[in-house]
Amino acid sequence: MNKKTFQAALSATIPVMLGYLSIGIAFGVMLQTQAGYNFLWAGGMSVIIYAGSMQYLAVDLLARGAGLLEVVVMTLLVNSRHMVYGLSMLTKFKGMGKRKWYMIFSLTDETYALLSSARVPVGVEPKSYYFTIALLDQSYWIMGSLIGAVAGSLIPFSTQGIDFAMTALFVVICTDQWLTYPTRIPAILGAACALVALILVGASNMLIPAMLALILIFFIGRKQIEPKFDVMKTANGQEG
Amino acid sequence: MHAYTTTQALVTILVIAAVTFFTRAFPFLLFGRKGNPPGYVLYLGKVLPPAIIAMLVVYCLKGVTPFTYPYGLPELISVTAVVALHVWKRNNLLSIFGGTALYMILVQVVFR
Numbered sequence A: 001m002n003k004k005t006f007q008a009a010l011s012a013t014i015p016v017m018l019g020y021l022s023i024g025i026a027f028g029v030m031l032q033t034q035a036g037y038n039f040l041w042a043g044g045m046s047v048i049i050y051a052g053s054m055q056y057l058a059v060d061l062l063a064r065g066a067g068l069l070e071v072v073v074m075t076l077l078v079n080s081r082h083m084v085y086g087l088s089m090l091t092k093f094k095g096m097g098k099r100k101w102y103m104i105f106s107l108t109d110e111t112y113a114l115l116s117s118a119r120v121p122v123g124v125e126p127k128s129y130y131f132t133i134a135l136l137d138q139s140y141w142i143m144g145s146l147i148g149a150v151a152g153s154l155i156p157f158s159t160q161g162i163d164f165a166m167t168a169l170f171v172v173i174c175t176d177q178w179l180t181y182p183t184r185i186p187a188i189l190g191a192a193c194a195l196v197a198l199i200l201v202g203a204s205n206m207l208i209p210a211m212l213a214l215i216l217i218f219f220i221g222r223k224q225i226e227p228k229f230d231v232m233k234t235a236n237g238q239e240g
Numbered sequence B: 001m002h003a004y005t006t007t008q009a010l011v012t013i014l015v016i017a018a019v020t021f022f023t024r025a026f027p028f029l030l031f032g033r034k035g036n037p038p039g040y041v042l043y044l045g046k047v048l049p050p051a052i053i054a055m056l057v058v059y060c061l062k063g064v065t066p067f068t069y070p071y072g073l074p075e076l077i078s079v080t081a082v083v084a085l086h087v088w089k090r091n092n093l094l095s096i097f098g099g100t101a102l103y104m105i106l107v108q109v110v111f112r
Helices: A003-035 A039-048 A052-064 A068-079 A081-087 A099-105 A109-117 A126-154 A164-180 A185-201 A207-220 A222-230 B006-031 B039-060 B073-089 B092-110
Strands: none
Touching: A003 A039, A003 A052, A003 A109, A003 A126, A003 A164, A003 B092, A039 A052, A039 A126, A039 B006, A052 A068, A052 B006, A068 B006, A081 A109, A081 A207, A081 B006, A081 B039, A099 A126, A099 B006, A109 A126, A109 A164, A109 B039, A164 A185, A164 B039, A164 B073, A164 B092, A185 A207, A185 A222, A185 B039, A207 A222, A207 B039, A222 B039, B073 B092
C-alpha cells in the first residue's frame, strides 16, 4: 500500500471514522457497564466479530447469559443482510488472493456502502484501495470500542448525535446514485420496502422482511428493471 | 457478576464471530467458484446496491417519532440539509460534516 492509496482511502473513510468511533465508544461503554466485561473483551470482540448491531445485541446476550441456540439464531437473523451484500462484491473481490478473505470478513454495512459506491482515484490500484478502506474501517471500530471501554465516562463534551454521520453517509451515497444512475426504480423500491416493513413489523425486526420482499419484487420485475440498467452510463462525478 | 463463566463467554463470542463470517461468506461459497455466477445473481448484484442504500437510510431513521416530540424534526432538517449541500457542492465530507454538526446542535441545544 503506497502513500497515495492510503491518503485516498483515509479521506474516503472519514465519515465512517466519525460514525464508528462514536458507536464503537458506545459499545465499549455498554459492554463495560451492562455486562461487566472490560476493554480486552470489547477490543477482542471488535477484532473477531466486527459487526456493529450484532455486538450491541451481544452485550445483552452476555449480560443475561443467553443459550447458544439463541445466540446462533439471533446472529443469523441480524446478519442475514450480509448474505445479500456479497452478491454485489463477487466480481469486485475477484483476484484479490488472500486479501479476499479479509474483504469478506470485513464486509459491514458501511464498508459495503463505501465499496459499492467507490470511485477509485486516478493512479491508485483498485484492489489495494478497497483493502485499505476495509482495514481502516475496522481499525476505527476497534479504536472506538477500546476508547469506550477505557475512558467512556471521561469525554469532556457531549457527543450526543454524532452517530448521525452514519445516516448522513448513506444519504450522500443515495443522493449520488439518485443523480447518476440511469434508473431510480431500485432506490424507490428499497426505500418503499423498508418503510412498509418498518410500519408492519416495527423497527427492530424490519430489515429481514424488507430484504426478502425487495428480492422477490426484483425477481418478479426483472424483465422491466434489467433493461434500464444495461444503458447504465459510467458515474463520473468528482471525488469528495 | 457475570452470567457466564469465562469459557462460556468466550464460546458465545466465537460462535457469534463464526456465524457472522458465515453470513458474509455465503454468496462467495455459493457463487465464487470458477466460472461466472448465473445471470440472476449478476442482475441482483447490479440492482441491490442502490436499493439497499435507500433501505439503510430508512433503517437509520427508524427511531424517529413522527407523532411525538420532536416529531422527527431534527432528522428531517438535517437530512434535507445533507441532500441540499450535496446537490449544491457534491463534496462528500462537506455534506456529511455539515449535516452531522447541524444534527448535534439540533438534538443537544434546540430540541432538548
